[in-house]
Amino acid sequence: MRFSKDHEWVEVDGGSGGDVVRIGVTAYAAEQLGDVVFVELPEVGKQVAAGDALAVVESVKAASDVYAPVSGEVLEVNTSLPDAPETVNAEPEKDGWFVKLKLADPAQLDDLMDRAGYEQFLGTL
Amino acid sequence: MPDPSQQATPLKTTPLTAAHRAAGARMVGFGGYEMAVQYADGVLKEHLWTRSHAGLFDVSHMGPAFLRLLRPTGDADADHAAIAAKLEPLVCGDLQGLKRGQVRYTLMLNARGGIVDDLMIGRPMWPDRQGQLYVVVNAGTKENDFALIGAAAGDEAELIRADDRALIAIQGPEAADVLGGILPSALDLTFMTHTRIDLDGVGLVVSCSGYTGEDGYEILVPAAEAEAFWERLLADARVKPIGLGARDSLRLEAGLPLYGHDLDETISPVEASLEFAISKRRLRAADFPGAIRAEAEMSGQLTRRRIGLKVLEGAPAREGAEIVSHIGAVIGQVTSGGFSPSLGAPIAMGYVPPAFADPGASLGVVVRGKRQAAVVAPMPFVPHRYRRKA
Numbered sequence: 001m002r003f004s005k006d007h008e009w010v011e012v013d014g015g016s017g018g019d020v021v022r023i024g025v026t027a028y029a030a031e032q033l034g035d036v037v038f039v040e041l042p043e044v045g046k047q048v049a050a051g052d053a054l055a056v057v058e059s060v061k062a063a064s065d066v067y068a069p070v071s072g073e074v075l076e077v078n079t080s081l082p083d084a085p086e087t088v089n090a091e092p093e094k095d096g097w098f099v100k101l102k103l104a105d106p107a108q109l110d111d112l113m114d115r116a117g118y119e120q121f122l123g124t125l
Numbered sequence: 126m127p128d129p130s131q132q133a134t135p136l137k138t139t140p141l142t143a144a145h146r147a148a149g150a151r152m153v154g155f156g157g158y159e160m161a162v163q164y165a166d167g168v169l170k171e172h173l174w175t176r177s178h179a180g181l182f183d184v185s186h187m188g189p190a191f192l193r194l195l196r197p198t199g200d201a202d203a204d205h206a207a208i209a210a211k212l213e214p215l216v217c218g219d220l221q222g223l224k225r226g227q228v229r230y231t232l233m234l235n236a237r238g239g240i241v242d243d244l245m246i247g248r249p250m251w252p253d254r255q256g257q258l259y260v261v262v263n264a265g266t267k268e269n270d271f272a273l274i275g276a277a278a279g280d281e282a283e284l285i286r287a288d289d290r291a292l293i294a295i296q297g298p299e300a301a302d303v304l305g306g307i308l309p310s311a312l313d314l315t316f317m318t319h320t321r322i323d324l325d326g327v328g329l330v331v332s333c334s335g336y337t338g339e340d341g342y343e344i345l346v347p348a349a350e351a352e353a354f355w356e357r358l359l360a361d362a363r364v365k366p367i368g369l370g371a372r373d374s375l376r377l378e379a380g381l382p383l384y385g386h387d388l389d390e391t392i393s394p395v396e397a398s399l400e401f402a403i404s405k406r407r408l409r410a411a412d413f414p415g416a417i418r419a420e421a422e423m424s425g426q427l428t429r430r431r432i433g434l435k436v437l438e439g440a441p442a443r444e445g446a447e448i449v450s451h452i453g454a455v456i457g458q459v460t461s462g463g464f465s466p467s468l469g470a471p472i473a474m475g476y477v478p479p480a481f482a483d484p485g486a487s488l489g490v491v492v493r494g495k496r497q498a499a500v501v502a503p504m505p506f507v508p509h510r511y512r513r514k515a
Binding site for chain 1: 162163167168169170172370371373374439440441443463464466471493
């Protein structure tokens with residue numbers, strides 16, 4: 001699992017040959033967001049560039065963007081999230097994933113932090 | 126939200142700021158003060174706790190004050206009439222008619238009939254304190270309000286600010302039981318009455334009122350005693366501290382407007398659906414600022430009206446979202462909106478022309494470019510549960 005400074009995680013999908021990833025928000029992000037009450041997911045087939053808004057999560061108080069940590073095409077979205085947005089808080093780094101993306105450039109993964117690097121980054125916040 | 130560390134003027138603290146920090150609250154700048162937006166439980170749980178138990182709020186950023194006759198005659202009713210006459214020219218409410226102990230929600234208006242602030246004004250219960258009014262104004266408007274009230278006081282009355290004290294609200298169905306355990310005489314208060322109560326020699330002003338739609342109290346406490354009083358209430362297992370985040374979602378469900386968002390200096394009481402706050406006597410006499418506008422608006426010359434909206438699908442519609450008619454024409458804007466924890470659905474308030482304002486009317490809201498179905502709903506969205514007279 002790799003991590004962005006915007007608090008998203010990226011994990012390569014096991015059987016995919018290395019170019020399909022799942023993306024979600026980190027446990028830290030979920031805690032900061034508070035109870036998620038609404039999730040807006042992109043359409044399957046959408047092309048996103050690293051840094052683009054990928055999804056929106058809303059708490060009681062505010063809406064926040066989830067950014068694409070890498071570029072690619074949306075292959076699949078987590079269709080259980082809209083009816084159970086609380087999964088983002090309960091299982092942010094597992095069942096609370098947002099989208100599966102086909103990577104445009106797998107080398108972009110190297111720009112992201114590993115867990116130790118991310119935890120070190122959190123310590124600076 | 127502005128980063129407090131980036132603001133030019135340092136944020137003011139309340140007598141309870143240190144207690145909030147120690148409790149692990151997330152602090153933000155609000156109305157010039159460093160305030161707790163949420164505690165460890167978060168907005169959703171804090172909101173629901175207040176609806177089912179008792180929530181404790183630090184609202185010391187508000188502007189409590191006393192307006193007092195400098196030379197009372199000792200005739201209680203004459204002294205009340207004299208002090209009411211000082212403040213009435215600024216507001217549309219009936220202050221002359223306040224009974225002892227009564228608190229009234231009213232609106233301070235400008236010459237065009239726009240709302241300068243919404244505020245509470247109370248007449249003291251105790252006979253030896255007549256010729257005085259207890260006033261509580263909003264945080265963001267208090268400097269201007271106090272200047273206007275001070276000018277209106279002239280040289281016969283003085284405004285004594287009390288915003289160095291703590292203002293603590295306890296709200297929810299268990300609030301009366303909790304407070305009654307410490308201040309038994311608070312249980313004699315009914316909704317929209319207040320009195321002074323001494324606790325171990327400390328003078329508190331206790332008002333049965335609030336901003337959540339629940340039964341509850343707002344208590345003015347001297348700064349030195351504030352933390353001990355706050356902790357004493359929190360020691361009761363039915364009480365949890367609640368941040369400004371849940372205060373906002375609670376007042377939204379209760380249909381209560383927020384100044385600076387749902388109300389401003391261009392909006393009139395009738396447009397804001399607050400005509401209940403216009404005194405009939407004052408309207409007949411046309412003796413408040415904007416009385417002629419109010420009269421015209423009440424007889425139908427109205428271009429916009431504050432309404433409640435239930436958003437039937439999609440994301441919460443927040444402040445600034447467009448409101449559209451059933452054919453998609455833009456007819457207004459959301460002035461505050463969010464997710465209602467009690468209803469489990471998004472709700473909003475905003476302004477639309479009167480032709481679209483009837484409950485049940487099918488409208489839409491536009492969120493991030495998408496049109497979502499909404500319906501005009503009567504407010505409050507969640508029924509008020511106030512402590513009325515038996």
